[in-house]
Amino acid sequence: MADQATHLRSEGDVNNTPAREEWNQQIQDDATQALLQRDADVFLHQSMSTPCLDSLEGAEGIYIQDTRGKRYMDFHGNNVHQLGYAHPHVIKRVTEQMHSLPFSPRRFTNETAVKCAEKLTEICGGDLNRVLFAPGGTSVVGMALKLARYITGNYKVVSLWDSFHGASLDAISVGGEACFREGMGPLMAGVERIPPAVSYRGAFPSQDGSDVHYADYLEYVIEKEGGIGAFIAEGVRNTDVQVPSKAYWKRIREICDKHNVLLIIDDIPNGMGRSGEWFTYQAFDIEPDILCIGKGFGGGLVPIAAMVTKDKYNTAAEISLGHYTHEKSAIGCAAALAPWKRLSKNSY
Numbered sequence: 510m511a512d513q514a515t516h517l518r519s520e521g522d523v524n525n526t527p528a529r530e531e532w533n534q535q536i537q538d539d540a541t542q543a544l545l546q547r548d549a550d551v552f553l554h555q556s557m558s559t560p561c562l563d564s565l566e567g568a569e570g571i572y573i574q575d576t577r578g579k580r581y582m583d584f585h586g587n588n589v590h591q592l593g594y595a596h597p598h599v600i601k602r603v604t605e606q607m608h609s610l611p612f613s614p615r616r617f618t619n620e621t622a623v624k625c626a627e628k629l630t631e632i633c634g635g636d637l638n639r640v641l642f643a644p645g646g647t648s649v650v651g652m653a654l655k656l657a658r659y660i661t662g663n664y665k666v667v668s669l670w671d672s673f674h675g676a677s678l679d680a681i682s683v684g685g686e687a688c689f690r691e692g693m694g695p696l697m698a699g700v701e702r703i704p705p706a707v708s709y710r711g712a713f714p715s716q717d718g719s720d721v722h723y724a725d726y727l728e729y730v731i732e733k734e735g736g737i738g739a740f741i742a743e744g745v746r747n748t749d750v751q752v753p754s755k756a757y758w759k760r761i762r763e764i765c766d767k768h769n770v771l772l773i774i775d776d777i778p779n780g781m782g783r784s785g786e787w788f789t790y791q792a793f794d795i796e797p798d799i800l801c802i803g804k805g806f807g808g809g810l811v812p813i814a815a816m817v818t819k820d821k822y823n824t825a826a827e828i829s830l831g832h833y834t835h836e837k838s839a840i841g842c843a844a845a846l847a848p849w850k851r852l853s854k855n856s857y
């Protein structure tokens with residue numbers, strides 16, 4: 510498909526537009542243009558990735574630096590740099606870890622991974638005390654969907670229109686952006702979508718200013734459809750920062766409890782302190798059954814993500830939820846733990 514049709518674009522896609530062309534044409538630097546061309550020649554082209562905007566040679570703190578030496582404040586950064594780029598302490602801890610235990614094969618454990626899981630359960634608090642790591646957020650979403658199926662015996666999932674939970678087949682099946690599913694054929698069965706609690710054609714808020722009626726769609730689908738095992742949503746929609754009310758989330762929690770539906774909160778972009786709480790659900794005074802985190806969890810340095818759930822769901826020991834080669838990545842966990850060296854007297 511040479512030209513991406515407009516209806517296939519998501520709101521994040523600026524790469525295949527006249528604005529990107531215009532930006533590229535302003536770059537009067539042969540070396541940059543040559544690198545952009547080599548990139549276009551060697552990488553498989555895909556949406557939101559190619560053609561590239563520019564080429565980088567450095568990143569530090571809040572800045573990215575292009576190959577002409579110009580620095581830009583990065584307000585986007587794919588949500589991985591809560592700590593800024595190249596935080597010296599994260600680099601130090603990861604370097605030390607690389608020299609001691611660079612890789613931990615599956616079926617073994619290591620001190621750094623255990624400490625990291627312990628710390629994670631501590632900041633989650635409540636009943637969230639069981640962890641599985643994975644190399645990326647999408648993989649964690651997949652593990653969460655599998656766990657919910659296993660626990661409830663129900664394979665059906667409710668998600669939100671316009672949501673994004675990753676680009677693998679299972680994640681696009683539950684995702685709410687149709688552009689990601691276009692042309693992909695049959696996907697995971699049993700996904701129902703409801704409208705998010707956002708302004709769409711003036712529909713929100715209602716006259717009393719409440720968004721709670723959006724939660725009622727969930728109960729409607731659960732009752733009409735039957736067999737729903739999980740509801741998955743971001744606590745706060747990241748891409749355009751849509752923040753539902755506490756009342757909305759309390760009602761969602763209540764509906765899930767009433768119908769034995771597991772609540773999966775995808776906090777992959779917004780977790781790890783971005784909302785002012787460690788995790789968005791904490792601001793809403795609820796607790797999910799399964800929490801998904803990633804992105805900035807790895808200190809902006811190492812790809813690592815995690816699923817956190819409760820002891821009472823620790824019942825799937827006979828099946829493989831996430832059989833990932835880099836499951837207990839010591840360097841990923843060293844990066845994730847590094848900030849606590851400064852925040853507490855515990856030395857990591």
Ligand SMILES: Cc1ncc(COP(=O)(O)O)c(C=O)c1O
Nearest residue numbers: 645646647673674675777778803
């Ligand atoms: C809400 C949400 N969920 C899941 C993912 C997927 O995470 P990853 O790219 O680490 O697989 C993303 C990535 O943008 C995301 O924003």
